[in-house]
Amino acid sequence: MNWDDVRIFLAIHRTGTLRGAAQQLAVDQTTAGRRLGGLERALGSRLFLRTSAGFVLTQSGEEVLQTAEEMERLAVSFARRSEGANERVEGEVRVTTTDTLAIDFVIPAIERLQTRHPGVRAVLSTTPRLLDLARREADIAVRTERPEQSGLIVRRLGHWDVGLYASRSYIARHGQPRVGEALAGHEIALYQPGVTKRQLGTLAGESIAQARVVAELDSSLMLSTFVRAGLALAELPTYVAQRHPELVRIWPERKRAAPYEAWLVLHDDLARTSRVRVVVDAIVERFERMAQPTPHDH
Secondary structure (H helix, E strand, C coil), X not given: CCHHHHHXXXXXXHHCCHHHHHHHHCCCHHHHHHHHHHHHHHHCCCCEEEECCEEEECHHHHHHHHHHHHHHHHHHHXXXXXXXXXXXXXXXXXXXXXXXXXXXXXXXXHHHHHHHCCCEEEEEEECCCCCCHHHCCXXXXXXCCCCCXXXXXXXXXXXECEEEEEEHHHHHHHCCCCCCCCCCCCEEEEECCCCCCCCCCEECCEECCCCEEEEEECCHHHHHHHHHCCCCEEEEEHHHHHHCCCEEEECCCCCCCCCEEEEEEEXXXXXXXXXXXXXXXXXXXXXXXXCCCCCCCC
């Protein structure tokens, strides 16, 4: 199989459309359709059913998929190893993280990086989705959960307690909640289902059974912004509150068992690439300066 044709096949499988595949690979839609047709003729079978919901793998397509993904792994590994010998501190480095970590840590790191190494261009993607480093969807990830995949270098950048917070304006209107009342009479904000694994039906160990859920949000940035606006109570990592004096910690003696963590992740093949290494160093330096836990909260 021709690798260029296989790339089209995988992109169609992942996006579900010719247009999506063409956009993903920066080719025109006609080229994508022609390459798929060529691959199907070479294999002597149709790989997709064209349905109203998009392109769906046939049985033959399912059989080809594993081989195609293995070809992709080999191609990506070859590219990474070739880049590993590149000592030039210039070029593109793709970084993925959450919006909160981007604002507080990664963007300031990139700012310093541009001063030191103007030839390095950071491409930043902020998404709660875990991009696949093995497929080169990103070169570096700064994540709030430790990945389990093999072949990755993983480093913990920082960790913080998580507490229940409200703004001073919220407390002025609603007062502070009392232990044992399941947050009765209070308004709370939560993550949308699937955003985090740590949402357990309690806030700071207190049941939320009597609370009124006024918002379900899809990012830490939106959650902290909602609390700072005085609209609800929510759990936040302590470093966020340390930056915003309008926030007050409720029941500071209560700590959630699982801390809020930040992890730096990159593929082992890229660890010695100069342009990647300087971006990693800048991110690590920013966390070392800003992410140290402190014994006191507001």
